[in-house]
Amino acid sequence: MRLLFLLVVALGWSATASAQQITVGGCTFVFDSIASVPDPKDEKKVLRVEYRGFDGQPVEAKCQDAQVFAQEMDYSEAENRLDLRGQVVFQQAGARITAATGSFDLKTRNAVFVQASGTLLLTDRQLDRTLFGSMEPEAFFTADRIEKTGPRTYKLVKPTFTTCVQPSRRWQIKAGSMTLTLDRYAVMRNAVLQVKDVSVAYLPLFYYPIQEDDRATGFLMPGYGASTYRGFTLSNAFFWAINRSADLTVYHDWFTKSGHGVGADFRYVGSDGSAGTARAYVIDEQQLLSDDGSRVISPGKRSYEFRGNLNQALPAGIRLQGRANFFTDVTTQQFYQTDPSAFTQRSRSFGLDATGTWGRLRASAQAERNDVFYGAVAASTRTQPRLNLSITDAPIGRTKIYVGGSFDTLSVVRFTDVAKPNTRDSILRTDGQITARAPFALGTAFTVTGSLTARRTDWNARQDPVTRVRIDTPISRHLLEVQVRAVGPVFGRIYNTEGNAWVERVKHVIEPSVTVLRRSAFTAFDEVVPFDPAVDLIVGGVTQFTYGVTNRVLARVRQTDGAPAIVRDMLSLDIQQSYYTDQRAASYDQQHLGGLGDQSSQVPPPSNFTPVRLSLNVTPSPTISGQFGLEYDTRFRAVRSYRASANVTQPRVDFSGSWTKQQVIPGLAGYSAAYAPHSISFSSRVRPDGGRSSISYATILDIFNERMLQHHFGAVYNAQCCGISLDYLWRNLSHYGLRNDKRFSVSISLAGIGSFVNPLGVFGNNGRQ
Numbered sequence: 001m002r003l004l005f006l007l008v009v010a011l012g013w014s015a016t017a018s019a020q021q022i023t024v025g026g027c028t029f030v031f032d033s034i035a036s037v038p039d040p041k042d043e044k045k046v047l048r049v050e051y052r053g054f055d056g057q058p059v060e061a062k063c064q065d066a067q068v069f070a071q072e073m074d075y076s077e078a079e080n081r082l083d084l085r086g087q088v089v090f091q092q093a094g095a096r097i098t099a100a101t102g103s104f105d106l107k108t109r110n111a112v113f114v115q116a117s118g119t120l121l122l123t124d125r126q127l128d129r130t131l132f133g134s135m136e137p138e139a140f141f142t143a144d145r146i147e148k149t150g151p152r153t154y155k156l157v158k159p160t161f162t163t164c165v166q167p168s169r170r171w172q173i174k175a176g177s178m179t180l181t182l183d184r185y186a187v188m189r190n191a192v193l194q195v196k197d198v199s200v201a202y203l204p205l206f207y208y209p210i211q212e213d214d215r216a217t218g219f220l221m222p223g224y225g226a227s228t229y230r231g232f233t234l235s236n237a238f239f240w241a242i243n244r245s246a247d248l249t250v251y252h253d254w255f256t257k258s259g260h261g262v263g264a265d266f267r268y269v270g271s272d273g274s275a276g277t278a279r280a281y282v283i284d285e286q287q288l289l290s291d292d293g294s295r296v297i298s299p300g301k302r303s304y305e306f307r308g309n310l311n312q313a314l315p316a317g318i319r320l321q322g323r324a325n326f327f328t329d330v331t332t333q334q335f336y337q338t339d340p341s342a343f344t345q346r347s348r349s350f351g352l353d354a355t356g357t358w359g360r361l362r363a364s365a366q367a368e369r370n371d372v373f374y375g376a377v378a379a380s381t382r383t384q385p386r387l388n389l390s391i392t393d394a395p396i397g398r399t400k401i402y403v404g405g406s407f408d409t410l411s412v413v414r415f416t417d418v419a420k421p422n423t424r425d426s427i428l429r430t431d432g433q434i435t436a437r438a439p440f441a442l443g444t445a446f447t448v449t450g451s452l453t454a455r456r457t458d459w460n461a462r463q464d465p466v467t468r469v470r471i472d473t474p475i476s477r478h479l480l481e482v483q484v485r486a487v488g489p490v491f492g493r494i495y496n497t498e499g500n501a502w503v504e505r506v507k508h509v510i511e512p513s514v515t516v517l518r519r520s521a522f523t524a525f526d527e528v529v530p531f532d533p534a535v536d537l538i539v540g541g542v543t544q545f546t547y548g549v550t551n552r553v554l555a556r557v558r559q560t561d562g563a564p565a566i567v568r569d570m571l572s573l574d575i576q577q578s579y580y581t582d583q584r585a586a587s588y589d590q591q592h593l594g595g596l597g598d599q600s601s602q603v604p605p606p607s608n609f610t611p612v613r614l615s616l617n618v619t620p621s622p623t624i625s626g627q628f629g630l631e632y633d634t635r636f637r638a639v640r641s642y643r644a645s646a647n648v649t650q651p652r653v654d655f656s657g658s659w660t661k662q663q664v665i666p667g668l669a670g671y672s673a674a675y676a677p678h679s680i681s682f683s684s685r686v687r688p689d690g691g692r693s694s695i696s697y698a699t700i701l702d703i704f705n706e707r708m709l710q711h712h713f714g715a716v717y718n719a720q721c722c723g724i725s726l727d728y729l730w731r732n733l734s735h736y737g738l739r740n741d742k743r744f745s746v747s748i749s750l751a752g753i754g755s756f757v758n759p760l761g762v763f764g765n766n767g768r769q
Contacts, residue, residue, distance in 0.1 A: 024049075025080055025106035027063040029073070048083075049075045058087060061104070066092040068104050068111075080106045088113065094182060095120050095154070097146060111148040117141065120154070120180065139163050143178075152182040161188070171195045173206070217241045228741045229288065231257030245269050251281070259285045263305075272313035278324075281305040283332060303329035306350070317356050324350035330373045346373045351383075360392045371418065380415040381531075393437070405434040412531050425470065427531050428460040446488035453481040457535065465526035475527055479540055480520040487513045504556040504565050515546040525584070539585035548576030572617045577634070578610045586610050607635045623649045638665050657682030661703075678704040693717040707732055 021030050031051040051059045051073040061068040061082060071086030082104040090097040090104070090111060099113035120139045143159040155177070162172035176190035188206040192199050217240050226232055233255050240248045246268040253261040263281030287300040310322035326348045351368035366386040371378045386409070393404035408431045416423040437451035455478070462475040491510040497503045522540025530536040553571040580586040583606035591613065611631040618626045625647050631640040645658040661678045665671040683698035699711040709732050716725045729743040 024075060027061045027106055030060040030062075031073075032057060032059075049077075051075065058089075063104075063106065063109060066090070066109060070102075082106065090118075090148075093152060099146070109148075109151070113146045113148075114144070116143055116146045120182065150181070152184075154180045156180070159188075175206075227255075227743050228739060229257060230255040257286070258288055259283065259300075270312070274312045276308070276310040276312065276322075278308035278310075279306065285332070301329065303327065303332040305332075310352075314354075317358060318354055319356070320352070320354050322350075322352045326350050330376070330378075347371065348373075348378075360394060362390045362392070364388045378418045380413075380418045382413045384411055384413065386410045386412075393435075400440075401436055401438045403434070403436045405432070407432040410532065414531065425529075427529050429457065429531070429535070431455070431457045431535055442488075445490045446486070448484065448486045450485075451481075451483045453479075453483070455479045455481065459528065461529060462524070462527040463529050470529065475524060477522050477524070477528070477538075477540070478520070479522060479538070481517060483515065483517040485513065485515040487511060502558060504558060506556075506570075507554045509550075509552045509554065511550040511552070513548055513550070515544075517544040517546075518542075519544075533588070534590055537588040537590075539580075539582050539588065542580055542582040542585045544578055544580050544585065546576065546578040548574065550574050568619065570619060572615075574615045575612065577612045580608055580610075583608050609634050611640055633665065633668065636665050636668055639663055640665065640668075640671060652687045654685040655682070656684075676704055678702075707734070 020032065020034065021028060022034075023029070029051055031053065033052040035050045035052070037048050037050060053059050053071050058069040058071055059073045061073065067090070068082065068084065069087070069089040070084040072084070074083040074085075075081075076083070084099075084102040084104065088097075088099040088102045090099075090102070090113065092109075095118070097113050097116050097118035099116035101115070102111060102113040104111045118141065120141065139161060140163070141156060141159050141161045143156040145157040147155040147157075149155055156175075156179075157177055158175075159178045160172055160174050161178060164170050164172070172194050173188060174192050174194065175188040178186065178188045180186045185207060189204070191203045191206045193201040193203065233253060235251065235253045237252075238250045240250070242248060246266070248267075249265045251261075251263045251265075255261075261281060261283040263279065266278045267276070269275045281304070283303050283305075285301055285303065305327045306324050307326075308322070308324045310320065312320045314320055330346065347370065349368065349370045351366065353364060353366045355362070355364040357363075364387070366383060366388075368383040368386075369380065370382075371380045388406065388408045390406035391404050393402040395402050410429045410431075411426070412429075413424060413426045415421075415425075433453055433455040435451055435453040437449060439447065439449045441447045457477040457479075459475050460472075462471050462473055463469060464471060488511070493508050495506045495508070497505055519538070519540055519542050522538075525539055528536050551571075551573040552569065555568055555570045556565045557568050558565050578586065578589060580589075586607055586609060589610045591610070611633045614630050614632070616628040626645065628642075628644045630642050632638070633640050640663055642661045642663075643659070646656070648655040657680070659680050662676050663671060664673050664676045679700065679702050681698075681700045683696070685694055685696040687694045694714075694716045696714040697712070700709040701707075702709050711730055713728045714726065725745075727743075727745045729741075731741040731743075733740055
């Protein structure tokens, strides 16, 4: 019946008509003329129906979400197919294809196009359009033949492919064949990358994921590098998308001078805030000789590295947290690490904590290991384990007296040299305390808080107070502490800034404070083995006075978007000092021992006063901040140390810098001319056009030793849909008796495709550092 209907229609409309419309095979045709062609074998049958445009207007076929345009369309009912000729255009789901000829299957919606070109929208995701010349993330292509084999799958024969849709293309890839599935992946075989028509790389197989979550299993682009000590580097990686919540990356790095390394990264994200990362890496190193071959710089060895973080929710409200930053050889870190903090790191550690809270009760268990390298010797402190129970403060009845407490048990082992078992020492300690406190306020300008703490500490061993030899005899300490803290009177003044377009008003607050603490006597202080300074170095029979003043400047800042003004802490200045009736207590004040750095085992000469601590924080805007601090020794009338830092984060400029300096003070242990660290480090990045290009520079200066430790220069330039980046890293190794290490890399970035790095070199390890 349908065939007869088409024949009647065709015969009835054999004369020219304008903008006619008919629906056939689920598609609506808009045309100017129609004609039927009978089957030569049976004139009662129609072989095909020919649709024609008129006066330059194409025939249009609308098939659900697809549109087809052509000057001539022939419909074959037997094959349910359209044959297309003349200015063929196909549009569907982000794809636009133009061709000389083609065919379209009305049932499967698949198609074939010959001598074709066009554009494909790679993904519907929101991407950085600056990478595509501020245009949509489209790919431009030409091909001898394009086959649409699925709803969003295309196969291209002898394609030329690029994401540069501008007339003057910066790069393109020519391949033997290509299969592209929108929002999933693109695979090219026998591909040649061309930059400005110059062939720069051959890829037998190129796989690029374009999934919505950026995750697809496959081999990653290889990395190439060069280094003074590692030589030429070739890095390969395989990424396994295990599921939506977990993935694994396996690496292999080959170094022409020093051997090879293998490793793996595992990541997962679970429910209830659970997440974890784990990295394991092994390096098999060859023997590294000096340039003249007369000296062994590093012997052949195998070293391991483990890094990771864990945050896992367990039943019964328990949360498990783990961390690892462990390596077996410190010299390997110095030769292979790129990041300055990792390169200069002398400590390694790993630990595991389990914590649970049930009402006012909180319980935790901890196991930890911390090693510090002094040259090739590593000292180790191992907590195995530490258990803690605590009850948060709560009022007694309807009173304003709050009571809380805690109990802590610690088993710790210490090695002065992990390579020598006979340097092992250990201690078992329990520490419990109950505290009652009562706050009292006189308006908002003056508050007083009093507290009473009863504390008992037990150790399973002690030391001889003179020889420091361990004695396996228990020792106990009973302390009673009374503390009164007074804050105020608080002075404040408000300054109105009428007419200021930025600040409505400013408030200056001056807040003095005094804390008095009296601790009962403990005569066996010199017999305590000091494993944990915060607990073991508490001096009994002492009264402590801590006094200070805080200046704060707050501003009510107007918002540019018309939102209500917000109060911002623009400036704060804290000055504090403590006085102890026992000079030993001042020497062991925990806030000041940290300033001695590597000399922390040296106790300053006796003094009843701690240094004056000054700390200044300035935050004029959310994007600009600065900090400054110093310690002033009132006995020697000299500044012990300075520290300062600044951070700027603007659309066109980023800057961060820090300065630390420890003074030389004759007579003060730890502040001698032999050890007075003084260093400056800063990094900056300038983006003159807001992101298309940038220039960065970072350096670390060791002023005390008059040497530059490292500097790094980087430049990025993106033109239309591709760019180039340059990196140069120089590292000073003269203090190790070695030549300086130099690393240089050049990489080409391709919008929507990724980056190709040439063999001039990269920093190695696929950016894992």
